[in-house]
Amino acid sequence: MEFAPAIIISAVAMTLIVGGRYLLSSGFFAWLTNRVRPGQYGQLKPQIGREIRWSLLSAAIYGVPAGIVAWGWQNAGWTKIYTDPNMYQLWYVPVSFFVYLVLHDTWFYWTHRLFHRPQWFKVAHAVHHDSRPPTAWAAMSFHPVEAISGAIVIPALVVAIPIHVAVLGLVLLVMTIMGVSNHMGWEMFPRWLVRGRLGKWLITATHHEKHHEYYRGNYGLYFRFWDKICGTDIGLADLGSRFSTAAGNQRIGE
Template sequence: MVAAILLSALAMSVIVGVRYLVASGGFALATRIRQPGLYRGLERQMGREVRWSLLSAFIYGVPAGIVAWGWQARGWTRIYSDINDYPLWYLPLSVLLYLLAHDCWFYWTHRWMHQPRLFRIAHAVHHASRPPTAWAAMSFHPWEALTGAIVIPGLVFLIPIHVGALAVVLTVMTIMGVSNHMGWEMFPRWMVRGPMGAWLITASHHQRHHEYYACNYGLYFRFWDRLCGTDKGLGEFVKARA
């Protein structure tokens, strides 16, 4: 049993690492095509981001692998594979519930990481990326990576979710984590500057966090930032790069 758990944890770490390399590499390639020269001179920084991120991938993979084994071998979780177990309308609702819960967890742990002592110990690793690049999405100190690694594995014990809906959650998490750091906005202006952008976080919103630190802590939604008075609007990429 122990060997099976260890193998599952190792396999999941490899999967998370490959997912990071593919996603960040894809967005880095898109940046090279759409914003040529944006990452010029940042080669050493990007190498550091990749190394921290691969370490984070291992940390993320361990609890995920243990939970995956428990789901398959012991039925520990509330993940289900038969789409008829719950009404079809619950599929999108479960995705939304996971994103809302993850966003809440991220906001408060992220804000906690900005306490001076914790920032020096852990979160400074992430903010060493100045400006952040597409490779910085998982560039965390191990202590910070651990706070992020436990949230989705924890939620599968509490909120029922279809395995396909869980894949959607992980895909959204990956895309938003990478695109929010790549240094330019991939979403159209009408979305970012319009009513939808007033509540959704994109790269323009997270850019301001990397400019001023004590604001814009959210991951997917601006709800907590607005409620707690930490929403400072959208950043300007040209000014930040200059």
């Protein structure tokens, strides 16, 4: 097919972009961790090396559908991504943002629970849980089987649901920040948010760290409502965490 080389080039380009985004974002939060919690990653160099290798492989897997979608958007009209701000009414812009987050979170919750079934865990998800404790480099540390499940969701959404290109960029930014910061091993968000009304519904490192500690519950990505609905939420009352008043941030599990 004449367009095959162009799609391959697009997939390679998106792989480089996804890999570069991972290295920059995880590298920044790893640097931040070393500033806030000196020495926290000091004994984890072999683990971090393993996380980076798995993550770069995942970046290649994420890059393939992303490259196909990018080519299709620019050349074939395969997607619902739009650039004209007047194409839809203004109220649709924030609605589309939250729709994408909710649907992505729903997909993540149920596939994540599936990967915790013994057979799936052994085949794939054990790679991610080899990070004990997780670090900022672990956000994309997946077995290829799990990486495929994560790589298809955003491309599927842009084919089905209209979204402005800038809003899509914001979705990807939130996905990156939440994915990395939830694995740092310390809480960067303030106590008033984590312990307040928002914290009852949002997932932060305080919430996700217990998933890595107990290997059960707290399966969501952005929100806690599926955990609450399905009885898999380990709430703050169960965490036993306390906040550091000296540094102004929270060490998980202290």
